[in-house]
Amino acid sequence: MQKSLPRTVALWVLVCLLSFQAQAQRVGLVLSGGGAKGLAHVGVLRQLEKNKIPIDYIVGTSMGAVIGGMYAAGYSPDEIEQIVLSTDFQRWTSGKPLESKTFNFLTSEPSPSALRLGIAIDSTFQARVSTNLVNDLNLNLALTRLLAPASASSGYDFDKLFVPFRCMASEVFTRTVVEQKTGSLSDAIRNSMSFPLAFRPIRNLDGKYYYDGAVYDNFPTSTMKKTFAPDIIIGVNVGDVAFKKYPKNDDALLASTVAFLGTSVADTGSVGRNGIYIQPDLEGMGVGDFERVKEFIAEGDTAALREMELIKQRIGRRVDSVDLQKRRLAFQGLAPKPRFIEVRVNGLRPDQNEYAARFFRRSGSDYSLDDIEEGYYRLASDDYFKNIYPRIRYDATRKGYIFSVDAQRNNNVSTEVGFVLSNRPIDNLYFGVEYRYLRRLLYTASADVSLGRFYNGARGSFRISVPAKLPFFIEPEIIYNQWDYQNTGGLLGRNVLNAQVRQQDTKLGGQFGISPNYRSRLLLDIGAFVTKDEYANSKELNTADVLDATVFRGGTAALRFARNTLNRKQYSTTGHRYVYTVRGVTGSAVYTPGSTAEQLGNSQHREWLQFRATAERYFPLKDERHSWGYFLELMASTQPTFSTYRSSQTTAPVFAPLPDSRTMFLDSYRSSRYAAAGLRYTRPFLKKLEWRTEAFIHVNAQPLRQGEFQTATRGSGLERPRFTGSTGIILQTPVGPLAIHGRFYDDSAERFSVYGHLGFLLFRGRALE
Secondary structure (H helix, E strand, O other): OOOOOHHHHHHHHHHHHHHHHHHHHOOOEOOOOOOOHHHHHHHHHOOOOOOOOOOOOEEEEEEHHHHHHHOOOOOOOOHHHHHHHHHHHHHHHHHHHHHHHOOOOOOOOOOOOOEEEEEEEOOOEEEEOOOOOOOHHHHHHHHHHHHHHHHHHOOOEEEHHHOOOEEEEEEEEOEEEEOOEOOOOHHHHHHHOOOOOOOOOEOOOOOOOOOEEOOOOOOOOOHHHHOOOOHHHHHHHOOOOOOOOOOOOOHHHHHHHHHHHHOOOOOOOOOOOOEEEOOOOOOOOOOOOOHHHHHHHHHHHHHHOOOOHHHHHHOOOOOHHHHHHHHHHHHHHHOOOEEEEEEEEEEOHHHHHHHHHHHOOOOOOEEOOOHHHHHHHHHHHHOOOOEEEEEEEEEOOEEEEEEEEEEEOOOOOOOOOOOEOOOOOOOOEEEEEEEEEOOEEEEEEEEEEEEEOOEEEEEEEEEHHHHHHHOOOOEEEEEEEEEEHOOOOOOOOOOOOHEEEEEEEEEEEEEEEEEEOOOOEEEEEOOOOOOEEEEEOOOOOOOOOOOEEEEEEEEEEEEEEEEEOOOOOOOOOOOOEEEEEEEEEEEEEEEOOOOOOOOOOOOEEEEEEEEEEEEEEEEEEOOOOOOHHHHHHHEEEEOOOOOOOOOOOOOOOOOOOOHHHOOOHHHHHEOOEEEEEEEEEEEEEOOOEEEOOOOOOOOEEOOEEEOHHOOOEOOOOOOEEEEEEEEEEEEEEEOOEEEEEEEEEOOOEEEEEEEEEOOOOOOOOOOOO
């Protein structure tokens, strides 16, 4: 009995030591970089929490830093999953502008430009061309907003986060690994994901620029050992250790080569003898496949479950789920209230910083989060600025947050080029140039010209932009347009003799515009105009015939409210556009008869009011290219008739439902009073192609008819409904849409035909539109 006592004591001592060891186990989690593949980390985190595995330290690189940093900031795996599944997350990673967060303050009307090239010219007349990387505007603000509370709660010490954290970056000029452990958490994560040729590096407060941590240490187990020295390391690697086979095509080869050369190779044994190495099976999934979020998370789940038995064997300690959630909520509760007491703009000249700061407006004694966000996107809508980077830092002495923006001057000279090629002779070339000069106000001088057989035009303007409490601009401008419908026939087109019409107009005036909220603009347009319409009164002409002419001189004023969130200039699939215009016109028309006229020349005073309302909206289904939409338009005008039926038609408003509608002169589509409705449907196929079908009905009220001596008479009631339809395929190319359509117009001069074009088929409206 006495002999068994020492054995019993020894057994109890062993049990106590094992129990103490299990309780004392500290677990470090290492998350590698890998672009979109890093989303698999969310699945791993979820399974570790679900199985009550402790996470005492986290070290992350690139996307591993993003996911690990959010966890360290107090976000649960489920919360992180909701963030990365959101539509906004796709916008952050792709650089696509958020439709709901873009201002029309400085946006001009859509032009046929396909390429915009920015050039910065300094006082010594040296030029540099801007480089194009992923637009990080939305990503930067999102990271700052998501991580600012945790940074403030921890006192900007990463050891005091919900989970102690390290974020890896690279200093490429000294070829060193940078371990980020203090400061702004969003800055650190943003540094860690600045992958070369993808995301630009940001300028840090110390003046240095850091790149993606994956360049020198994509699997930072050494930092975990050196800094935290955990008992056990769980390492999750989503980067390729080595390629098993070459990519199938040149594009994939190039992208994969850049990713492979730009990241270090993971040492799978660096987790240690008692560590756990997890490698999700991501074969066939790319570093840029951010739209496959659910698949990546599922693979992370699977990989963690595959190793879970081993994890539980080596890690005896468990974390109570209720206690974990209590600690998470307690940490989140430490965050100061979102009270913004100051806005600062840095990086420019003092007067330019002042101009930029005026985009931020207080709604009360302090700035609200909405005020901050609105000012940020207002500033970003002015592309005079570039590399806009936001920071949010808590000032404990003043008990409020300070929002600061680093900005740089962007291109002060921009050039645009565009073209349209068509199976009909409506080809066109477009050139534009813009120069901007900023001091206390922003001054913009611009000019553009369109050249073609059908349409020629030119425009010059000088804009003064004022970032007042309600930002506004004043823009004097001069516009010249010319349309020649006689030259629009041709292959698969209409009979050239059906449209013996030439039109030109000149307008000298100005605009006053404000942007009251996101994507909306209120515009006052005032100007003096001269329009000249030349036309024939007969389809049978010979070379000796002279066209009639109506020259209309006068003044016009219009008030227009527009809201536009469409994702494309043409063939949109998401967003909406609403335009409401009230216009007044007054002037004198001088009629000069030609050889086909039956009237004498005369002069008439004409004035009228008109209202036009246009609404279109799209509802995406499976993705942005698969959608249906509606179109509505109403035109109501008191426009009187002119000397002849033809002169009345040339001056009448136009219903133009299809891209090529403006290139044809169809009497049934010209009326001062009409209502129209239509449906549009787009369906993708063969990956990059889209099938688009459109159908419209419009009804003219009190339509014009040709009476005796070629005069215009107005009918009574409503004309019969007229149908317009189109169906065809579209390919979005870098220079604009490539489209071929079969379409139908309900007009005696045009029925069925086929048209195709490459480029944006856009023309400026007339002076009175």
